Amino acid sequence: MKVSALAVGGMSAFHLSVPGLIFGEDRTGLGLPRFDYALTTQDGAPVDLAFGLGVAAPAGVDRLATSDIAIVPSWRDLDGAVAPALAEALRAVIARGGRVVSLCLGTYALAGAGLLDGRRATTHWSRAEHFARRFPKVELDPAALYVEDGPVLTSAGVAAGIDCCLHLIRQIAGEAVASNLARHIIMAPHRAGGQAQFITRPMPADARAGRLGAALNAIARRAAEPWPLDQAANLAGLTRRSFSRHLRAETGLSFGDWLAEQRLSLAREMLETTGLPVETIAVAAGLGTPTNLRQHFARAMGVTPSAYRAQFAA
DNA sequence: AGGTATTACCGCCACG
DNA sequence: CCCGTGGCGGTAATAC
Numbered sequence: 082m083k084v085s086a087l088a089v090g091g092m093s094a095f096h097l098s099v100p101g102l103i104f105g106e107d108r109t110g111l112g113l114p115r116f117d118y119a120l121t122t123q124d125g126a127p128v129d130l131a132f133g134l135g136v137a138a139p140a141g142v143d144r145l146a147t148s149d150i151a152i153v154p155s156w157r158d159l160d161g162a163v164a165p166a167l168a169e170a171l172r173a174v175i176a177r178g179g180r181v182v183s184l185c186l187g188t189y190a191l192a193g194a195g196l197l198d199g200r201r202a203t204t205h206w207s208r209a210e211h212f213a214r215r216f217p218k219v220e221l222d223p224a225a226l227y228v229e230d231g232p233v234l235t236s237a238g239v240a241a242g243i244d245c246c247l248h249l250i251r252q253i254a255g256e257a258v259a260s261n262l263a264r265h266i267i268m269a270p271h272r273a274g275g276q277a278q279f280i281t282r283p284m285p286a287d288a289r290a291g292r293l294g295a296a297l298n299a300i301a302r303r304a305a306e307p308w309p310l311d312q313a314a315n316l317a318g319l320t321r322r323s324f325s326r327h328l329r330a331e332t333g334l335s336f337g338d339w340l341a342e343q344r345l346s347l348a349r350e351m352l353e354t355t356g357l358p359v360e361t362i363a364v365a366a367g368l369g370t371p372t373n374l375r376q377h378f379a380r381a382m383g384v385t386p387s388a389y390r391a392q393f394a395a
Numbered sequence: 396a397g398g399t400a401t402t403a404c405c406g407c408c409a410c411g
Numbered sequence: 412c413c414c415g416t417g418g419c420g421g422t423a424a425t426a427c
Binding site: 376 | 415416418425426427
């Protein structure tokens with residue numbers, strides 16, 4: 082699978098590193114496929130990034146155009162037009178059945194290329210107002226971590242960009258592999274796209290640090306069991322009020338939503354890797370009844386469990 | 396597909 | 412005073 086990221090002059094190397102972290106390194110040991118990953122620039126010439134870093138030997142837009150996944154990790158000229166060659170390359174990716182992904186301000190490039198007209202998208206919150214004014218035809222969701230609409234996937238700040246790339250990995254290689262990779266790069270197991278750009282900590286240090294993090298890990302590991310709020314709070318050594326508050330500050334979610342997310346993750350994994358009936362999976366994932374499972378699936382994923390299974394198998 | 400019982404959520408405020 | 416905490420309780424959501 083061919084994956085390319087576009088570097089533009091003056092951008093931060095940090096943004097540009099995100100796709101490389103996910104697609105550029107050999108992660109076959111974690112169950113990922115081997116990606117053919119490369120950096121590109123618009124004219125194929127080297128560019129200088131911010132802070133004295135640079136890209137020495139990039140490929141050109143033709144490489145971008147023929148990729149399965151084309152990623153634009155940032156963008157600099159927020160008021161200028163997108164070069165026709167780049168716009169054409171991005172459109173070509175979609176025309177060939179590939180996917181175009183933006184991180185952070187990269188959404189400007191996709192919008193400028195006309196890829197987002199009539200579609201839902203997100204970008205960094207600090208530019209939401211400006212973006213909305215410039216691209217009124219784009220349905221901007223300034224609060225989301227990432228938004229998927231057809232072949233186009235857009236995301237918020239850098240940390241959300243990692244969530245977004247993990248989302249791609251989940252679609253490519255499945256829930257188990259994606260969680261594995263998330264653990265490996267010390268991210269929270271996975272944050273759903275819909276919520277919470279405005280959390281206090283973009284890189285959730287809940288990764289095994291602190292009482293809250295430790296408790297959440299323990300609960301996530303046994304998410305299928307019943308977890309009354311008081312019991313969960315107790316495990317963290319907090320009152321229910323403080324527990325709820327900290328959890329929201331950390332993840333942007335209420336405990337109920339957070340727990341449902343963990344259970345959905347279990348359910349997805351079982352749908353992907355087993356042939357068990359939906360009823361069994363609902364019980365085994367802690368979601369109780371198939372009706373309940375279907376409801377959560379519809380809300381979070383927009384598909385029924387069986388459709389998800391079929392889609393994943395394909 | 397609707398009704399009910401249970402639980403969670405979160406604004407508010409007093410406290411240290 | 413500032414700020415995190417913990418309890419209260421009306422309202423909302425959830426599960427079945």
